[in-house]
Amino acid sequence: MILLSIPMAVAAQTTGYVNTETILSEMPEYTQAQEQLERLKKQYELQFENELKVIENLFNQYQSQKAGLNEVQRQARENEIISKERSLKQREQEIFGQEGTLATRSKELLDPIKEIVQTAIDKVATERGVLLVFDVATTQGVIFRDSKADLTPQVMSRLGLIK
Numbered sequence: 001m002i003l004l005s006i007p008m009a010v011a012a013q014t015t016g017y018v019n020t021e022t023i024l025s026e027m028p029e030y031t032q033a034q035e036q037l038e039r040l041k042k043q044y045e046l047q048f049e050n051e052l053k054v055i056e057n058l059f060n061q062y063q064s065q066k067a068g069l070n071e072v073q074r075q076a077r078e079n080e081i082i083s084k085e086r087s088l089k090q091r092e093q094e095i096f097g098q099e100g101t102l103a104t105r106s107k108e109l110l111d112p113i114k115e116i117v118q119t120a121i122d123k124v125a126t127e128r129g130v131l132l133v134f135d136v137a138t139t140q141g142v143i144f145r146d147s148k149a150d151l152t153p154q155v156m157s158r159l160g161l162i163k
Helices: 002-013 020-025 028-068 071-096 101-128 152-158
Strands: 015-018 132-135
Touching: 015 101, 015 152, 020 028, 020 101, 020 152, 028 071, 028 101, 071 101, 101 152
Parallel strands: 015 132
Antiparallel strands: none
């Protein structure tokens, strides 16, 4: 029985956890970056709404004039509308897609901040002899955590977020 409890005691002493959401939410530079990204997103959404209205107007004009158009004219107008819709969808993907402008800008703004937090976590874990740190903000499956293993306050202190 004693042999079984030794690995558990070692594991308990060498693991810890942090809550990066709590840490990041207290960092002014993170909040500013999030606000900047939200403004950029709204700006793009407004552009898309305006472009969509233009396409809708073209379609409505086409519908009202359709009866007076010959086959060649109808086909040309339909092709114009379809082309504009495709172009808008492509631009939407270029901006809002996983590899799009917003995702790229998000990485540019947030990755350096996350690296600062990671460096602080690394230093606190090393100082405390912790071998494994879980992030309870992103790790699913943590069903129990003892506050004695919480490194969040020490990381926040190292970052100057609390004294």
